[in-house]
Amino acid sequence: MNQPQTVPIPVIQPLRVVNRVDSIDILRALTMILMIFVNDLWSLTNIPAWLEHVPGGVDGIGLADVVFPAFLFIVGMSLPLAVNARRQKGDSDKVLIGHVLMRSVALLVMGVFLVNGESIDETATGLPRLVWNVLACGCFIRLWSVYPKTADRWNVLIAKLVAVGLLVTLAMVYRGENNSRFATHWWGILGLIGWSYLGAALVTVFARNRPAVLVAAWIGFALLSMLASAHVLPEAISIIPSAISGGTLVGLTMGGVVISTLFQYYRERGDSKRMTLVFIGVSLVLIGFSVYTRTFWGLSKLAATPAWLFLCSAFTILAFTAIYWLVDVGGKAHWFTWIKPAGTDTLLCYLIPYFAYAFTTLLNLHLPDALLTGGVGLLKSALFALLCVWITGRLNTVGIRLKL
Template identity: 75%
Template sequence: MPQPEAIFTQPVRPLSISTRVDSIDILRAITMILMIFVNDLWSLNDIPLWLEHVPNGVDGLGLADVVFPAFLFIVGMSLPFAINTRRQKGDTDSILIGHVVRRSIALLIMGVFLVNGESINEAATGINRLVWNVLSCCSFILLWTGYPKTARTWVVMLAKVLSVGLLMALAFSYRGEQGNRFAPHWWGILGLIGWSYLPAALITIFARNRLAILVAVWVGFCALSMISAAGLLPKVFSFIPSAISGGTMVGLTMGGVVLATLFQKYRQQAENRRMTLIFILASFVLIGLSVYTRTFWGLSKLAATPAWLFLCSAFTCLAFIGIYWLVDMGGKANWFRFIKPAGTDTLLCYLIPYFAYAFTTLLHIHLPDVLLTGGVGLLKSVLFALLCAWITGLLNRIGVRLKL
């Protein structure tokens, strides 16, 4: 049996290409279902406050404040598997870096367009907000869908050129509520994911499964989160996007990278019980760090405090362990077959609600109040999130699949 220090000094041998961890896909699917669910709470009345976001300046968390950090953590968990797989297929570091940069840019573009749609001046722009969102999402799908190999080259190129032209037209015609032009007022959920993914992916590429490097970088971003929360970050770093310089969001993503790298090592050695014990102990340490740092900077998603980083990392780690034992060890993956498309084509699933809201609003489809109130309303939002997962699977079966 290897000595404990060997875990931190030797590269982890990558898993074979054919290996797939169902529990990661399912954890991602559950997280996306929850994200759609909490994003739909605006349509409801008389629901528990603990389900919603905690207001700015308030010390605490609601369910909605836990979903996004869980997704960032899962983005990190996927990175070692994705990079190892691409390396086994022959990708060099330069190819991997190019892929990461292109993917990050795509997420930033999508985030900025959807953010501008939130504050659009419909009269000045000449486009309804819902139509703006639908046109943007259609362009994203045309530009980044995985076209079949049998598709004619000119058809693919025409679709991509049309999508780029449409996005440029939308950006040029845009006017905001204050008369402002199209710009990254903030990056939106997808943009924040893009900024968090970029450094985490590049570090994972260069670390080559060396856990000591990955842990050191994770500790560094956790420290950066505390430095930023204390207001001690030098102004010379102000040119760096806050999603990176703040430390918290990249810290969440890097936490997932560290966990997945450890997971690969223990899984190769079939040490599931030992792995489980270590992950549970690590989660309690993270909870302790959250309790401690909360006394200094509070617990807040909107402020991206260190306590939020540590607590949500612990929650996601514990959730993964539970799902791993149920799905990969217990063979219960079929229990989640219905929602799995939300975990394998997550980005497409995220875009489905934009089409749904536009469809129901523009066609003047209004649900009765009884379906939008209390427990019945919550059931409606759960079913809506499940419907989005089903539509994603249906689109995948007919060949529509986002592939950044």
């Protein structure tokens, strides 16, 4: 008797949640290393002017003026991946918006504290600036650390409440120049990232991966950048923080969102060559926009001109494309393993220099002038940036990791 034929039951594989891409992490790591490097240039003398920030009112940019916009662009590149991963895990739009708001507030709080530390009156406050920064950064780590699942929740809660209490105390005792009180003099680098993230993240959530909506939003912020530079925006828009209403910073982040969405489209189809041609074409168009708009408003980071938005976006796209071919296509991700912590725990890496500067000052450690001059000095700053990455990695291995 013939055995009945059996029909194989297809196995449905669960959707793979992808919220990390090697090339994006490596680009973020390299950008953070550059950020620490250029932030340390203040300690050097006799170095090339093109490495530093271009002064206000000057038409042009230096290396230091390219790093921050690149980081904003990379924030945007991570957004669609993160939002899609959370959606696949079951997060609703309400939950996603709550996460975006909480993360934005955290970045704003950190930015404002570090900005106030820059202009602190140490005598009136009763604390040296470096101690202020260390205490504030220590509180940030306590508040936004990734605690083990086995940690007692009451101990975690107490640790966070102590951190909040200390931050409130620091704000209350603070005195700045001319006896000024703790205030949002400006938002600082982290605060500007917070506002840019807020604007781009909300668009990303509501766009639901619709390229037309994302491109339209990017065009809208680019036009807003031009209108702001032309000083023709209505007075009523001043109630919106300038980091958003100015258009440029959110435009940088939205550019990253658009490129990341295109990247996912081409990656799913395995069409790296066409993606590369598209990215190069987009970069050339952006460079053209930069050259054209520069004739009206100049090229300036401090003025956040449209030309700066377009040019830095193009640079970052080209850098990402090169790293993608080296890492994802060429399989060379292992070349960058040693800088991985700067790409996966970027916030902690950014805070490390505040502890390092305080440590060397309190111990009265000073390098010889010969190590702070010219090419030798630049090597020192590069090694310092790499040391911060190494420290971040060591802290990660003992369970200290930040996540907003």
